[in-house]
Amino acid sequence: MAKSARSKTIEYVEPIGARVLVRKDEPKRTTKGGIALPDQAEIPTITGRIVAISTQIENDDDFPLRQYDKILFHPKEAIPVDFETDNQLFVIPVEDVVAVFRRDKAPPPPKED
Structure with a gap:
């Protein structure tokens, strides 16, 4: 008995080219002061965590x-990935990543003489 293509589940999404796969953060429903916002007044989120990086970006020191x-x-330019029911995964071109949050500044690379 042959299984249909629909019964297969995707286990991994690998971005191709100069892209990263991002899990978007949940939208904020309260202000910093603790005031609850109605659903239509959500503060839009444009932050998330990188889930996967394309090989091209992984090997690029820039x-x-x-x-x-x-x-x-x-x-x-974020492309939603229809992989999860809550649709929080997006493929993002690397040029649309505008900042990385770090706890401490990374040391500069050693200079070659």
Whole structure:
């Protein structure tokens, strides 16, 4: 008995080219002061965690991105991945990543003489 293609589940999404796979953070429903916001007044979120990095970006020293980095991204070119029921995964072009949140500044690379 042949199984249909629909019965197969996707276990991993690998971005291709200069892209990263991001799990978008949940939208904020309260202000910093603790005031609860109605659903239609959500503060839009453009932050998330990198789930996967394309091989091209992983091998490029110009982009200091690592898996699980928290990033700030421009959402215009974000492509939703219909992989989960809550649709929090997006493929983002690396040029739309505008900042990486770090706890401490990474030391500069050693200079070659």
